[in-house]
Amino acid sequence: MNRRDLLKTLPAGMAASLMAQTSAAKKARLRTAICAYSFRTELQAKTMTYEDLVHLAVDLDADGLDLTVYWFPSTEDSFLLPLRRAAYKNAVEIYSISVRTDMCKPAGEARDKQAGELRNWVDVANKLGAGHIRVFGGAIPKTSNEQEAAGWVTEMLKEAQKYAGSKGVILGLENHGGITEKASTIINIVKAVDSPWVGVNLDTGNFVKDAYAQIEQILPYAVNAQFKETIRNASGQPVKADWPRLVKMFRDAGYKGYFALEYEEKESAKTAVPRLTRELNKLVRS
DSSP states (O other): OOHHHHHHHSOHHHHHHHHHHHHHHHSOEEEEEEEGGGGHHHHHHTSSOHHHHHHHHHHHTOOEEEEEGGGOSOOSHHHHHHHHHHHHHTTOEEEEEEOOOOOOOOSSHHHHHHHHHHHHHHHHHHHHTOOEEEEOOOOOOTTSOHHHHHHHHHHHHHHHHHHHHHTTOEEEEEOOBTTBSSHHHHHHHHHHHOOTTEEEEEETTOOSSOHHHHHHHHGGGEEEEEEOSEEEOTTSOEEEOOHHHHHHHHHHTTOEEEEEEOOOSSSOHHHHHHHHHHHHHHHHHO
16 A cells, blocks of 8 residues: 555544655755854964854854864853853854764773763753764774774764763764765664664765765765865865755755854855855755
């Protein structure tokens, strides 16, 4: 029995509800954000604060912030809670934080240390009101291979999602070289973990070649996206990203979530981020 025949057999109210759910699942819902990493120079030099990013999001009409935590002055409540309040008062959502992780580790002390640090970052995300954390798989050790390392990442994520899920925080595994260089490997890991609290943090600029094809592969698993100005073509050369094409791909996939602008080029972020945010806003809201 196909879907149309099934709907005919259901009571009218139930059929209408099912159709509405199907339509909602296919409908994209796109939001723009600023990734704190774009201002890494300023944050590291302390010429910009994380609260400054809140006000910048207001000025640029961005919906949210993806806060790279590398330059947090503290993880104490005295820093986190005023930042959360500032974001709320300015109607800016701190929806994600980005942390360093290396999951290509066998069971043992080094893995336990990584797991403990990730649990601490889950607590930080929870205090900021962020529902997502970007995590990295790490590099494959020279003494190992892709299959074994992917198994280690899977094991770590299976364990990590228990605590993350208990706090309502999703872990997004980023395509970031190493064990996550290929879309197929990322998909295998996410499928093996098999948790609603683990997905893909899709970075449009990180695949080393044939990026559009690989992005299309992992789009169904994306729980966050970072947009970059350049992308790798089929031969691996960096070229200007076709943002209209990318946005259409996300729309067609029914993606619901943020596009966090992550700027890494040579122009000053102070001029590039406003220009690119306006461009991304126009594409998302047209």
